[in-house]
Amino acid sequence: MLAWRLGTGFDLLAYSYLAAVAVPLAIVDLAEQRLPSKVVLPSYLVLGGVFATETALNSSYADLLRALAGMVVLAAAYLVLALALGGLGAGDVKLAGLLGLALAWLSWGAVLTGTFVGWLLAAVARVVLRLVWRVERHAPMPLGPYLALGALVTVAVGPPG
Numbered sequence: 762m763l764a765w766r767l768g769t770g771f772d773l774l775a776y777s778y779l780a781a782v783a784v785p786l787a788i789v790d791l792a793e794q795r796l797p798s799k800v801v802l803p804s805y806l807v808l809g810g811v812f813a814t815e816t817a818l819n820s821s822y823a824d825l826l827r828a829l830a831g832m833v834v835l836a837a838a839y840l841v842l843a844l845a846l847g848g849l850g851a852g853d854v855k856l857a858g859l860l861g862l863a864l865a866w867l868s869w870g871a872v873l874t875g876t877f878v879g880w881l882l883a884a885v886a887r888v889v890l891r892l893v894w895r896v897e898r899h900a901p902m903p904l905g906p907y908l909a910l911g912a913l914v915t916v917a918v919g920p921p922g
Contacts, residue, residue: 762917762918763776763777763780763916763917766916766917766918767916770815771811771814771815771818772811772812772815772866774811775807775808775811775812775815775863775866776863776913776916778804778807778808778811779804779808779859779863779909779912779913779916780913782800782804783906783909783910783912783913785800786800786801786856786905786906786909787905787906787909787910790852790903790904790905790906791903791906794850794901794903795850795852796850796852796853796855796856796905797852798852798855801852801855801856801859802855804859805832805858805859805862808859808862808863809862812824812825812828812862812866813825824866825866827865827866827868827869828862828863828865828866829862829865830865831861831862831864831865831866831869831872832858832859832861832862832865833858833861834861834865834872835857835858835860835861835864835865835872835876836854836855836857836858836861838857839853839854839857839858840854848901849904852905853904853905853908856905856908856909857908860875860876860879860908860909860912863912863916864876864912864915864916867915867916867919870919871915871916871919874915874919875911875912875914875915875916875919876908876911877911878910878911878912878914878915878919879904879907879908879909879910879911879912880907880908880911881911882907882910882911883902883904883907883908886902886907887902890902
């Protein structure tokens with residue numbers, strides 16, 4: 762689906778990597794409610810390296826600057842949420858920066874859409890789990906799988922860049 766949406770350009774490598782790394786991140790977050798820095802932090806280098814290479818090959822400097830800005834903006838927004846409201850961990854903040862980098866490479870609309878879809882998926886999952894009494898009202902819930910899925914859905918079928 763990513764190749765259909767993105768074509769066979771160099772950035773397909775970045776999004777394929779993101780899709781591949783999202784799976785173990787989601788599994789660990791669901792099982793242990795943490796997002797390991799050993800997976801998230803190197804992913805910044807991989808995506809950043811691919812986008813920097815794409816920039817050098819195609820002179821897409823505006824895309825790279827937007828991606829870097831998206832990374833900072835989304836990580837900062839999640840950090841503010843984590844500090845103000847609690848409930849978000851450092852792993853969620855780090856993952857948000859990574860997803861901001863990936864989504865902003867496409868467009869600011871992709872950042873908004875991917876973030877909204879991720880939170881919407883988390884809310885729907887929470888409501889369903891609460892309705893069937895599988896979780897307590899204040900029980901913690903891993904957010905990473907929903908954020909990653911929202912981003913990947915946006916990349917695959919979201920608004921054009």
